[in-house]
Amino acid sequence: MDKQALKNKVIETVDILADELKAISLFLHKNPELGEQEYKAAQRLIESVNQHGFSIKQNISGYETAFIASKGTTGPKIAFLAEYDALPKLGHACGHNLIAAMSLGAAVAFSAAAGNQACAYLIGCPAEETTGAKTAMASDGIFDGLSAAMIVHPSDNNNLGGTAYATHPLQVTFHGRPAHVASKTDKGINALDALVMFYSGIKSLRQTFTQETILTGIITKGGTAPNIVPDEAEAKLTIRALSSSYLENTVIPAVRKLADGVALATGTRVTAFHYEPLFKELINDKKLMDLFHKNMILLGESVTILDPADADGSTDVGNVSHAAPTIHPDISIGCNISAHTPEFALAAGSNYAQERILVGAKAMAMTAIDLL
Template sequence: MKFREIKTRLENVLAENEDWLCELALKIHQEPEISFNEYKTSELLVCQLLNNGFKVKTRLAGLPTAFLGISRKDKSHPAIGFLAEMDALSGLGHACGHNLIAVSSLGASIVLRKAFPSLKGSIELIGCPAEERGGGKVIMNNAGVFDHLDFAMLIHPSNRTEIYKLSLALVEIELVFIGKSSHASAAPEKGINALDALVQTFNSVNSLRSRLSGHSRINGIITDGGKAPNIIPDRARAEFWVRDESLDRALEYAEMVANSARASALAIGAKARVKIRQELAYAPFVPNRTAGAVLWEIYERIGIKLEQGDEKAEMGSTDLGNLSWRVPALHPTIAITPGREVAPHSVEFARASASKQGLEAMKKAILAMALMGYRVMTDSNLRKKMKAELREKRKLK
């Protein structure tokens, strides 16, 4: 079947469904839910899957909001997975556009299935909680949720449209300092100030920055600094995120942060409880360039203007990184703020995620993903090449 005929069939089905898809994206935007609490969002997506003939499994990997929608009764090959990220940012709502990601992946799954009901293989929508923090896909990946897939993808809203964007490994650290409370004015000498140990840790971490490589990042916040100014804090808590292009280096820097905390506590007689969450570490994302070349052509043929820049510019982190070392995967972007540099994780980006431009970009993403899904499912040579590329990258890891 020629590209034009495939595209026309998908466009016709999309046109029949675009109104309710846009309404759903706005509804999710209006009711943002943070990591591991995406109950309403998950329910809305599952409801639409059931309404459109998908078989649904819930509570994947023991996660209450994770789900799998399958176009067949059972998993079959070739199997493609469209990933629906669902969580919002605390205090900012959908300032990373996950409402658009969730619905574009849902739309691609439904449109592809309806346009080509006899397509051999399995079209799957995988509901993925806690991308922003907590590593939902890391947990699901460790549980083997994605192992059967031949290909996985999502399209992420951004301020520019690119096929390739690399990401940093990420390691989370929790620090809790235990001191001794006392009256801050009448008897400060009888206390042990846990906050002092925490502040000193921040100072020590700042002194480590000269040892970091070019794309390394250490960011921290204080989540508990005491109860009142007239009480010597007997407990203080902080969270640090350590990032680097290499997971091994990120873990090395995380241990430096941990040592800074232990030394700061020891210096004043406090105790430091350190938790490096290695089991939830995000691996750096590795794009499948064989698949990327196909998607690049699709973008161009359906009129999506590419603005591919430096793949290492403005890198963040994603738990799709872990999945990308197990299954051929793509994490392209699409602009929802054309002509404007609007940073993700901002109030302005949250507004853009519910804008007319955002919804139009979502519809383009649905078409692009559906076309990509069709190509992967009908081209066995492409699947072989994608898997061969991933095998080679694993050898070099």
């Protein structure tokens, strides 16, 4: 069977799967679960892919809701990544219900077309919005040896390329000594004063970096009562850069040095730790991008090609891209909508978005066919 015949088989298979994929997407949308709690979502996906003859491994890299579904033993190893966690109060405002359905459809369609010429994987990846299971999975070698890894994200446009920021969130806590604010004998050591000094210093520090850097935060603890000198004050920072190397070797050491200097100047003690793992920058594979673009055109879709340095958000897919050739394109599910908003959550459950599942699944599976 030639390549076009295999692609026609992919299209036919996804169309046959249409009702199943839409039902899975809407089930996830109506039953949103937070990261590491996606028991219903993972079970629904596992049941579906198991019915299509895939072998299942569960409890991956310490995550109960992670899984690896595979079919085939020889040829290129192509993985389609499923995300299925939701956001607090907003539900599927990032469209992970659509991502899960697209990747499942792509895996099943690619396997049906490729037969014994390739090994197809559906890899269930929990907690993208929080701890990022892909970071642990990448460290454990789950993505090593893959010929390609693909995932398509809902958006307000069809985009291809660009990158995502490397990020390593940091919690900084200053420790002082409590006292009554009116005490004449003990003025205490004000941890909040130290934190405010540190917070103010962040703005000046941000100007010293030679590469694009995002450095912002919030004060999450500033004391217990206004008549008590705060003995503990805490901030959570989001620290991002265009490369994980610059982030880890330049930006974060500078932030820690600033905190140490403030502690020395104020007589406080400071502690800091990363409350979420390192998400590396996203590297979109040029070859896969070209193939995906051509397949979107075959499907009648126009695509905006982004500059390689055009960064948008952060994702643990970045860690995958450092282990295997990866693409993370966007597919439009509406106009003028932004992720992590109530409007996006509504769009992710719309009839139009369910139809877009079929386009994303076909484009990924057709790109996998090209790799044969």
